[in-house]
Amino acid sequence: MLKINNIGVSFGGVRALNEVSFQTPEIGVTALIGPNGAGKTTLFNVITGFVPPTDGQVSFDGKDITGCEPECVFPLGISRTFQNLNIIPELTLRQNMYLGFIGKENPSALKSMLGINRGYWKKAERLIDEYMEFVNVTEYASMTPDSIPYGVLKNFELGRALLSRPKMLLLDEPAAGLNLNEKDNLAGMVQKIAGEGISILMVEHDMQFISSLAEYVVCLNFGEVIGKGTYKEVRENKEVLRAYLGDEDI
Numbered sequence: 001m002l003k004i005n006n007i008g009v010s011f012g013g014v015r016a017l018n019e020v021s022f023q024t025p026e027i028g029v030t031a032l033i034g035p036n037g038a039g040k041t042t043l044f045n046v047i048t049g050f051v052p053p054t055d056g057q058v059s060f061d062g063k064d065i066t067g068c069e070p071e072c073v074f075p076l077g078i079s080r081t082f083q084n085l086n087i088i089p090e091l092t093l094r095q096n097m098y099l100g101f102i103g104k105e106n107p108s109a110l111k112s113m114l115g116i117n118r119g120y121w122k123k124a125e126r127l128i129d130e131y132m133e134f135v136n137v138t139e140y141a142s143m144t145p146d147s148i149p150y151g152v153l154k155n156f157e158l159g160r161a162l163l164s165r166p167k168m169l170l171l172d173e174p175a176a177g178l179n180l181n182e183k184d185n186l187a188g189m190v191q192k193i194a195g196e197g198i199s200i201l202m203v204e205h206d207m208q209f210i211s212s213l214a215e216y217v218v219c220l221n222f223g224e225v226i227g228k229g230t231y232k233e234v235r236e237n238k239e240v241l242r243a244y245l246g247d248e249d250i
């Protein structure tokens, strides 16, 4: 589905990614792991068009999307969440949910003002209700983010990313900052989403969370792939262990 071929990214003198290649399975969950600064978020930014690669190609569903900007990548069916919450503080949760439509479908503003495309907005309202329900945030719909628990806001971001009904979902540290109960709930949701045929690529540090979900794992260190395969294969990979634990602990 997603093919990363020889990707390199340089930020001035910093080589953030170097000759990164892997392919995600057609369906299921792929985890992208690696120590801090390994290049995980940079790779997400390359895939979603926020950072153009210096070298290499990205293809999705057989289409070359290298260097495509976010507004071209998103309508192809790639949706994402960010490491930090991307929520407008002045808007209610429900109002923030509308942002999940921007860029996928662009209803005419004039028709909306004249009330000609009511059907579109009815469908949008229905989808918003459905996905807020799915991620268990309905009871917070009319509240602004400052009075909503962090775990709820993380769930909300997942729901908003689903609103565009993507083929692939990129989750940047979805379990970060969640308690055990919240992580369990999130794992259940991720499993359901994957079960519906949406391919998931997630950056995550929580190994227990990864082991319970990911069919395929790719490990980066200093911008390079140092291991890929099943969770078990990667966990037993000496280079991966060295990157996480240091030489003396192996």
Ligand SMILES: Nc1ncnc2c1ncn2[C@@H]1O[C@H](COP(=O)(O)OP(=O)(O)OP(=O)(O)O)[C@@H](O)[C@H]1O
Residues within 6 Å of the ligand: 011, 014, 015, 016, 034, 035, 036, 037, 038, 039, 040, 041, 042, 043
């Ligand atoms: N816009 C930028 N300008 C310059 N250097 C950058 C930029 N973005 C990232 N880097 C550098 O590229 C490298 C990879 O960073 P990146 O954020 O992708 O790592 P990461 O694996 O996501 O780390 P973390 O787990 O801490 O989020 C780091 O050395 C970082 O300092």
